[in-house]
Amino acid sequence: MRSLPQQVPRLAIVFGVALGGLFVARGLLIPDTFGDRGHYRAAAVDSIAAQPVKFAGRAECAVCHDDVLKPHGAGNHRGVTCEVCHGPAQAHVLAPLEVKPSVVRKRELCTACHAFDPSRPLGFPQIDPVAHNPRAPCIGCHRPHTPEPPTPPEACSACHGHFARQKAVSPHAALTCETCHQAPPQHRTNPRAALPGKPESRTFCGQCHGTPETGVPQVEMESHGQPNLCWQCHYPHYPEIR
Amino acid sequence: MQGYIYPNEYELQWSLLIVLYPYLTGLVAGAFILASLERVFNVKEVQPTYRLALLTALAFLIVAPLPLQAHLGHPERSYQIFLTPNTKSAMAMFGFVYAWYLMVVLLLEIWLDYRKDMVQWAQASTGWRRWLYYGLTLGATDLSPRALRFDESAGRWITIIGIPSAFLLHGYVGFIFGSVKANPWWSSVLMPVVFLFSAIVSGIALVLVLYMLTTMFRWQKIDMPCLDKLAQFLFYALVVDASLESLDFIHRLYEAEESIEILGQLVENRLFISLIVLQVLIGTLIPLIALGTTSPALRKGGMFRTPPDLRQLIYLTSAVFVQIGIFSIRWNVVIGGQLFSKSLRGLTVYKVELLGIEGLGMTIALLVLPFAILWAIAKILPPWPESEAVRPAAPQTA
Numbered sequence: 325m326r327s328l329p330q331q332v333p334r335l336a337i338v339f340g341v342a343l344g345g346l347f348v349a350r351g352l353l354i355p356d357t358f359g360d361r362g363h364y365r366a367a368a369v370d371s372i373a374a375q376p377v378k379f380a381g382r383a384e385c386a387v388c389h390d391d392v393l394k395p396h397g398a399g400n401h402r403g404v405t406c407e408v409c410h411g412p413a414q415a416h417v418l419a420p421l422e423v424k425p426s427v428v429r430k431r432e433l434c435t436a437c438h439a440f441d442p443s444r445p446l447g448f449p450q451i452d453p454v455a456h457n458p459r460a461p462c463i464g465c466h467r468p469h470t471p472e473p474p475t476p477p478e479a480c481s482a483c484h485g486h487f488a489r490q491k492a493v494s495p496h497a498a499l500t501c502e503t504c505h506q507a508p509p510q511h512r513t514n515p516r517a518a519l520p521g522k523p524e525s526r527t528f529c530g531q532c533h534g535t536p537e538t539g540v541p542q543v544e545m546e547s548h549g550q551p552n553l554c555w556q557c558h559y560p561h562y563p564e565i566r
Numbered sequence: 567m568q569g570y571i572y573p574n575e576y577e578l579q580w581s582l583l584i585v586l587y588p589y590l591t592g593l594v595a596g597a598f599i600l601a602s603l604e605r606v607f608n609v610k611e612v613q614p615t616y617r618l619a620l621l622t623a624l625a626f627l628i629v630a631p632l633p634l635q636a637h638l639g640h641p642e643r644s645y646q647i648f649l650t651p652n653t654k655s656a657m658a659m660f661g662f663v664y665a666w667y668l669m670v671v672l673l674l675e676i677w678l679d680y681r682k683d684m685v686q687w688a689q690a691s692t693g694w695r696r697w698l699y700y701g702l703t704l705g706a707t708d709l710s711p712r713a714l715r716f717d718e719s720a721g722r723w724i725t726i727i728g729i730p731s732a733f734l735l736h737g738y739v740g741f742i743f744g745s746v747k748a749n750p751w752w753s754s755v756l757m758p759v760v761f762l763f764s765a766i767v768s769g770i771a772l773v774l775v776l777y778m779l780t781t782m783f784r785w786q787k788i789d790m791p792c793l794d795k796l797a798q799f800l801f802y803a804l805v806v807d808a809s810l811e812s813l814d815f816i817h818r819l820y821e822a823e824e825s826i827e828i829l830g831q832l833v834e835n836r837l838f839i840s841l842i843v844l845q846v847l848i849g850t851l852i853p854l855i856a857l858g859t860t861s862p863a864l865r866k867g868g869m870f871r872t873p874p875d876l877r878q879l880i881y882l883t884s885a886v887f888v889q890i891g892i893f894s895i896r897w898n899v900v901i902g903g904q905l906f907s908k909s910l911r912g913l914t915v916y917k918v919e920l921l922g923i924e925g926l927g928m929t930i931a932l933l934v935l936p937f938a939i940l941w942a943i944a945k946i947l948p949p950w951p952e953s954e955a956v957r958p959a960a961p962q963t964a
Contacts, residue, residue, distance in 0.1 A: 329708070330706045330707075330708040331704075331706045331708075331713065331716060332716075334704040334706045338704060339669075342669065346648065349645075349648075353649055354650060358650060359650075363650070363652055442571075442576055443571070443576030443577065444573060490569070490570075559911055561570075562569065562570070
């Protein structure tokens with residue numbers, strides 16, 4: 325039998341070492357419990373559970389600070405729990421006099437949510453931190469436990485400028501916001517507690533788009549797009565049909 | 567920003583580095599396909615570029631995963647995809663596609679092709695170079711006719727395996743984008759094929775540029791039949807690539823799915839320069855016309871008779887334009903696919919940061935790095951035809 329060319333055993337050694345190295349590395353580096361419950365180290369759950377508790381939770385705060393938590397629970401910051409601003413409080417719960425939570429005066433904490441960012445939900449209160457009372461602490465004018473705008477906005481565009489700018493260049497430019505949305509007066513001071521309405525029937529849009537005399541694009545209201553509401557398919561602030 | 571976008575779409579998640587990644591892997595695959603022309607398809611004219619193409623593929627393959635490492639952060643964890651492979655994730659399987667291509671295809675083919683030279687260089691050198699070349703031969707110093715025949719036939723088989731592997735490497739990158747079904751700009755079964763042919767175009771163009779520049783800087787004469795053949799293949803690959811791109815475009819227009827309006831706005835507004843001007847005009851039409859009229863692609867000797875010096879200039883310019891066009895294709899796919907909202911009602915913007923780990927500086931550094939690596943490899947394993955002449959006269963048997 326003819327012997328193999330010299331290259332074959334040399335390459336076999338190199339590839340053997342590479343593959344063997346991979347298997348040895350697998351044996352040494354993969355944690356024992358990896359894959360027991362999924363594509364992760366199962367013991368990670370136990371090691372995370374063994375970590376000391378740092379956050380106490382809102383219920384623990386309410387035991388002593390109910391006077392603050394009651395109005396807070398009814399205000400716009402009700403979804404922002406105490407420890408979001410005051411920091412982890414478990415140590416304070418265990419030793420109330422020795423460990424005190426921080427009182428927040430830095431603007432950066434508030435601007436984490438309220439600095440202008442177009443990706444935030446529309447209508448969410450946002451400011452430009454550079455132009456808006458620079459260096460003044462937010463809590464000097466705003467009450468963080470029950471926040472309200474100091475001056476109620478006059479026009480819808482004050483908060484909903486994004487919609488207003490779009491609508492202004494659309495075929496719906498001549499329509500006012502109130503044509504489609506009925507906003508209760510308290511929406512101006514407590515926007516989330518009293519949300520404005522939206523058209524709830526197809527006949528609303530049909531007043532124009534199902535009435536040929538109006539001269540706007542028409543649809544057969546009985547058959548077109550049933551049973552959806554018009555705005556579920558068409559975007560009324562910038563309608564696609566011209 | 568314009569129109570309506572969802573909150574999580576304002577900021578792009580895949581940045582300039584993710585544009586660079588398919589660009590680099592495309593160059594790897596394309597350079598290898600060019601090398602296979604000589605080895606498998608017996609196109610003798612391009613022989614002077616064979617080794618250069620292989621080393622180029624290797625240099626760019628070494629750098630190809632770095633943009634991903636920089637983008638993801640924690641490069642020290644990247645070995646874990648080999649230890650605990652997630653077979654259900656196409657992205658997680660990249661490590662294996664990469665390792666296969668590097669170890670089984672590229673390194674093996676280069677080793678088999680250079681073995682004879684490395685043995686002879688080891689014999690002709692002294693000091694550390696002698697040990698380096700001897701180490702690179704892995705001790706396989708047999709230069710008998712049988713051993714050389716084995717090198718030749720094994721190299722040929724590896725190239726044959728390497729062609730589908732190169733298709734796999736870059737088709738895979740296209741597959742990743744093409745399988746994102748939520749994104750109408752990406753979700754197309756044509757995507758892997760379009761990626762593949764654009765890779766071939768970019769690889770040929772890169773080797774053409776490198777061959778011309780390295781020959782000029784070594785004060786050697788450019789082999790015009792070789793250059794003409796490269797230009798000819800670049801033209802053919804460009805025709806197929808442009809046809810596939812057009813097919814994809816026409817198919818989208820004819821299908822006219824609900825996304826067509828926002829995609830139209832995307833092309834008209836955000837991608838006008840990078841798609842219409844850079845990709846279509848500069849990257850495709852001008853090189854097609856230039857190469858079609860001057861190279862021997864459509865008529866022997868070219869449609870217009872041009873002196874070799876002028877033809878070299880036209881080829882070089884066309885190849886550079888092609889590179890700009892292919893980089894624009896990657897930009898248009900990766901960045902373009904994130905510029906419109908999934909609500910199909912708005913467009914966002916992407917501003918490239920200058921410094922930082924995902925910035926322009928890092929991108930330029932990662933673009934320059936393969937050339938530095940290629941320079942270093944070429945110092946050790948010269949790919950130039952004349953370097954083969956510096957050999958002892960008679961082959962020896964170890």
